Amino acid sequence: MRKKIVAGNWKMNKTFSEAEDLLFDIADILKENRPSGVEVLVCPPAIYLELAADIAQENEFSCGAQNLSEHESGAYTGEISASMIASTGAKYVIIGHSERRTYFNEKDTLLAVKISQALKHDLIPVYCCGEVLAEREANSHFEIVGEQIKKALFHLTPDEFAKIVVAYEPVWAIGTGRTASPAQAQEMHAFIRKVLAEKFGVEAANDTSILYGGSCNAANARELFANEDVDGGLIGGASLKAEDFIKIASSF
Numbered sequence: 481m482r483k484k485i486v487a488g489n490w491k492m493n494k495t496f497s498e499a500e501d502l503l504f505d506i507a508d509i510l511k512e513n514r515p516s517g518v519e520v521l522v523c524p525p526a527i528y529l530e531l532a533a534d535i536a537q538e539n540e541f542s543c544g545a546q547n548l549s550e551h552e553s554g555a556y557t558g559e560i561s562a563s564m565i566a567s568t569g570a571k572y573v574i575i576g577h578s579e580r581r582t583y584f585n586e587k588d589t590l591l592a593v594k595i596s597q598a599l600k601h602d603l604i605p606v607y608c609c610g611e612v613l614a615e616r617e618a619n620s621h622f623e624i625v626g627e628q629i630k631k632a633l634f635h636l637t638p639d640e641f642a643k644i645v646v647a648y649e650p651v652w653a654i655g656t657g658r659t660a661s662p663a664q665a666q667e668m669h670a671f672i673r674k675v676l677a678e679k680f681g682v683e684a685a686n687d688t689s690i691l692y693g694g695s696c697n698a699a700n701a702r703e704l705f706a707n708e709d710v711d712g713g714l715i716g717g718a719s720l721k722a723e724d725f726i727k728i729a730s731s732f
């Protein structure tokens with residue numbers, strides 16, 4: 481179902497007590513000033529998921545993981561399975577973040593398996609796609625993102641696809657302070673929706689939440705979220721401060 485979502489990807493940040501403080505700060509701000517019609521989603525490191533899921537549930541926000549194993553269970557030292565994530569009370573999982581693609585060599589074929597694994601355990605995948613700078617400069621960004629969408633999502637049944645959230649994160653905008661312009665974001669989001677419509681139909685594509693990520697902050701969120709096809713954001717650095725994060729969630 482298409483809805484407005486603002487998600488915080490904490491990446492590999494925060495000790496336990498810092499994570500606890502940030503979660504309670506988010507909860508406190510939401511108690512005073514809850515943005516209406518927006519789902520607030522927090523994706524901390526996996527070790528804090530149970531804590532986050534409990535606080536999230538009590539305070540009407542959501543919680544998700546940043547990654548999951550493609551395997552069901554077994555001898556995969558250090559990995560975390562979909563069923564483990566689901567058992568903490570987390571509802572979402574980020575899949576295919578560019579940092580996973582770059583530093584952990586995750587390819588679209590693997591990501592397709594991870595998507596299915598998440599769905600099997602009733603986790604909502606937030607599937608990340610996006611081009612690197614050289615691809616945009618070579619004007620191949622539509623082709624690259626189109627392929628990322630096709631290879632990781634086109635094996636899904638219509639019922640499975642209906643649960644997917646997509647996040648467009650141009651890699652050149654992540655952590656760089658260089659945001660995509662509202663026009664660049666809208667253009668790519670509309671393109672992603674068109675690609676999805678070709679496979680799953682216009683109605684299903686129009687029902688999909690497509691988030692923007694990449695140097696999105698409290699100062700630029702409003703003009704990004706004002707676009708027809710931008711349904712919210714996947715926020716990195718600016719999600720590490722509760723006030724900034726909720727300000728972004730209030731930018732519709």
Ligand code: 13P
Nearest residue numbers: 489654655694695716717
């Ligand atoms: P920044 O908001 O720090 O650019 O990170 C975006 C991101 O990668 C969210 O997943």
